[in-house]
Amino acid sequence: MTGNEQPLDARLAAAGEAWRTRRYTGAALPRSSVAPPIRRWTWALPAAGAAALLVLVAGGLFDRDPVWPDSLRPVVRGSPYDVARPERGDVTLTVAMPTRPVRRSCFADPSACEQPTG
């Protein structure tokens, strides 16, 4: 007899032992295999964008010198076009008239427009 005369169970057990001696012969894992940097930082860009947007929105909401439309622009107090502050419950706005006309020549000669003293 030339074949293996052992019972099948024994032959398979021996084959299993031979099988379990087989080893991985490839390379080690690359260092970048854990948490690739590009993935680690992907959350940072949208987060930074959202934070910047939040700052812009908050800045706009609490801006003390907003850009007003011309029709609503408040005039600087003390100027010839000062708007009188309405009393409580008063719905009419009283516009103070300029004390004197502003002339074009004021631009050329500011001393001509000075308020009279005393």
Add this chain to the structure above:
Amino acid sequence: MSSPPADDWDLLASVRRDPTALDALFRRHRDTVFRFAYARLQNEDDANDLTQEVFLRLGRYRRPVFRRARFSTWLYRVTANLAADEWRRRQRETPVAGGEEAEAPANPAAAKDLDQVLALLPELPERQRETLVLRILEGWSVAETAAAMGVSNGSVKTHLHRALESVRRQLED
């Protein structure tokens, strides 16, 4: 005194924060994964590549870790799925001969039987092949084999019985 080795599931849960966790898993399970892959792909180079791929995927693992099974049975499932994908991909491409075992076997008769069993594997239905690899070659229990395959113990025994009939015929030829 050294601390006890970390549980495999704990290591998997920490692979994204701790680079040494994946290395630890790799050292523990690379040979087993390699054999799972080899049993399916029948090519050492492809099995090595697939082993790397399995662990690279574990390195990117994001899902919550559930300890529903033994880690090795779960790892078998991961490897089997990737190996099946690779096998299908190879069916569409021209096969390339890979490097084979060069080492002289310690038990030539067992090595010859093993070669015959391995040659039989691609011809077996998937369930019989898995049963033969896990139960006979890897030496897992019926329950472990059933858990890895997602079938009942009785089903494992049935598949094993059929697979062993094929093996018996192969070895007697």
